[in-house]
Amino acid sequence: MDRPAMASVFRMRHAPATVSGIRSLGRGQADPVIGSRSLGEAIRFVASAHLHYDISAVAIAYGDPSTRRLGSLEVKALWREYGERWSEG
Numbered sequence: 001m002d003r004p005a006m007a008s009v010f011r012m013r014h015a016p017a018t019v020s021g022i023r024s025l026g027r028g029q030a031d032p033v034i035g036s037r038s039l040g041e042a043i044r045f046v047a048s049a050h051l052h053y054d055i056s057a058v059a060i061a062y063g064d065p066s067t068r069r070l071g072s073l074e075v076k077a078l079w080r081e082y083g084e085r086w087s088e089g
Helices: 005-010 040-048 074-087
Strands: 016-020 058-060
Touching: 005 074, 016 040, 040 058, 040 074
Parallel strands: none
Antiparallel strands: 016 058
16 A cells, blocks of 8 residues: 555544454454444554454455455554554544
């Protein structure tokens, strides 16, 4: 993902988003149920979830249904670029 694409995603940080594809790493633990949240909150959640969950199949949907979903590699790149600014007003 290049910088202009990352900047475009960042500008949409307040848009509604849904997260799917996160799996529990523990035996007997349920996969997390993640409700609708802002794109910035979703990215922040996924960026910190890799310590406790398998995020290899994560998909964050936001904006227009034709918008490409964000996967784990995009989330990691976006987090490196913008960090905690995802949750700023």
